[in-house]
Amino acid sequence: MGTSDPVLRTLGDDAEDVREWLRAAAAGFLQPAVSEDELRTRAGAVDPERTQGAYADGRCVATCRTFAQRLTLPGGRDVPCSAVTHVTVTATHRRRGLMSAMLRRALRAAKERGEVCASLIAAEYPIYGRHGFGPATRATDFRVDLTRAGLDRAGLDRTRATGPEAGHVELVAPEELRTVGPPLHQRFRALPTSAGAIDRSTRWWLAHTGGLRYPGDERPDLFHAVYRDRDGTAQGIASYRHDRRWANSLPAGTLHVDELTAVTAEAELALWHYLLSVDWTVTVCADRRAPDDVLPLLLPDPRAARINRHHDLLWLRPLDVPALLSARDYRTAGNLVLEVHDEAGLAGGRYALDAVGAQGARCEPTTLTADLTLGVSELGSLCLGEESAGRLLRLGRLDEHRPGAADHADLLLRTDRRPWCQDMF
Numbered sequence: 001m002g003t004s005d006p007v008l009r010t011l012g013d014d015a016e017d018v019r020e021w022l023r024a025a026a027a028g029f030l031q032p033a034v035s036e037d038e039l040r041t042r043a044g045a046v047d048p049e050r051t052q053g054a055y056a057d058g059r060c061v062a063t064c065r066t067f068a069q070r071l072t073l074p075g076g077r078d079v080p081c082s083a084v085t086h087v088t089v090t091a092t093h094r095r096r097g098l099m100s101a102m103l104r105r106a107l108r109a110a111k112e113r114g115e116v117c118a119s120l121i122a123a124e125y126p127i128y129g130r131h132g133f134g135p136a137t138r139a140t141d142f143r144v145d146l147t148r149a150g151l152d153r154a155g156l157d158r159t160r161a162t163g164p165e166a167g168h169v170e171l172v173a174p175e176e177l178r179t180v181g182p183p184l185h186q187r188f189r190a191l192p193t194s195a196g197a198i199d200r201s202t203r204w205w206l207a208h209t210g211g212l213r214y215p216g217d218e219r220p221d222l223f224h225a226v227y228r229d230r231d232g233t234a235q236g237i238a239s240y241r242h243d244r245r246w247a248n249s250l251p252a253g254t255l256h257v258d259e260l261t262a263v264t265a266e267a268e269l270a271l272w273h274y275l276l277s278v279d280w281t282v283t284v285c286a287d288r289r290a291p292d293d294v295l296p297l298l299l300p301d302p303r304a305a306r307i308n309r310h311h312d313l314l315w316l317r318p319l320d321v322p323a324l325l326s327a328r329d330y331r332t333a334g335n336l337v338l339e340v341h342d343e344a345g346l347a348g349g350r351y352a353l354d355a356v357g358a359q360g361a362r363c364e365p366t367t368l369t370a371d372l373t374l375g376v377s378e379l380g381s382l383c384l385g386e387e388s389a390g391r392l393l394r395l396g397r398l399d400e401h402r403p404g405a406a407d408h409a410d411l412l413l414r415t416d417r418r419p420w421c422q423d424m425f
């Protein structure tokens, strides 16, 4: 156990400061040693000004950093968001409030920078609710048993677009995906139905395509497929790997879908059909898909797509309620007054939402009587449309001051397509 009280500070430009911080982060994630190579690679992602460490007895014992992220809201507009990552406290210093202190500082700094909310992916569910974060998107891990899916040649052809209108799938080299992928993903993020999507950095694309390798990361290289429509325009991408397993002289392989992003329904279906028809494959695993992905229903027997896991993914913490709620679209026009409680004093207040449906909304502080009172983490869960105000009401996690107000909130806030984030950070 350490003896002196840890002191929190923001990192300086000194390279050794960053390396010491990275070693502490590794220890916090229970990785005993980090190679020089790994330190060098990981240092490139760290912006010292957005990075905090806690120091005791000359050692870094706790870490937390943020980076600038763009988050798509229902309707397709995006807002600046503070992505929180590398939250660790070394085992010798746990449960003394270090994480809480770092988060408070990180959230205050994000608010000062004008970031509309903070986001993270929670290692464990109970950690972040008390800091105002709520689960805002969920994801589904599918495992398709191709032997039960009914996708024989005829089954595939029944639902596959063919003829002169049809585009085609082609395999591309990693370098080509680095060119095709970023603008396609930008188009995807701007779709009205892409709530929950986050931007991908150049570094993300490099890591995804094998151009940046974290030492010790033994994941095999991926295949990259692009769907082009009949005019040759890329409308979807998918990346996957195959384990090439055989058993008793029969193919027994699993194809793992790493990602699939499509901007048209035609591209989405064509890419799924391609992935489901690769030879030597009996199982297709696709993790972190949207809970309402088309996947099960494009199989003649949808039960062949077993849900392995259905889990929370992106957590959001509102920091600027008017900016957040006025940047999204709503299913219909309507008014709602929300009283938001925030113990951290960052986003609390009473706000009048005046939604004009798909044309956006106004949201401003108000003195009108509140329709609903809720905590900031509940607003985090509701703001993309994933959670239901009615469900939170039944749980006693929000208060209704006008009968039907929770139902009205659901009518406004919920989305036809569920919000979805497929990226980890």
Ligand SMILES: CC(C)(COP(=O)(O)OP(=O)(O)OC[C@H]1O[C@@H](n2cnc3c(N)ncnc32)[C@H](O)[C@@H]1OP(=O)(O)O)[C@@H](O)C(=O)NCCC(=O)NCCS
Residues within 6 Å of the ligand: 028, 029, 086, 087, 088, 089, 090, 093, 094, 095, 096, 097, 098, 099, 100, 101, 121, 122, 123, 124, 126, 127
């Ligand atoms: C999770 C972690 C960062 C918490 O750090 P910490 O400094 O011990 O947390 P704090 O002391 O600030 O805890 C604040 C409160 O949250 C609770 N809490 C913290 N971690 C928790 C967990 N994993 N599960 C449930 N409650 C947790 C604490 O019990 C404490 O509650 P209390 O105030 O009622 O006593 C640390 O345990 C850790 O590094 N874990 C391994 C890496 C990890 O999971 N990081 C998160 C990545 S998303």
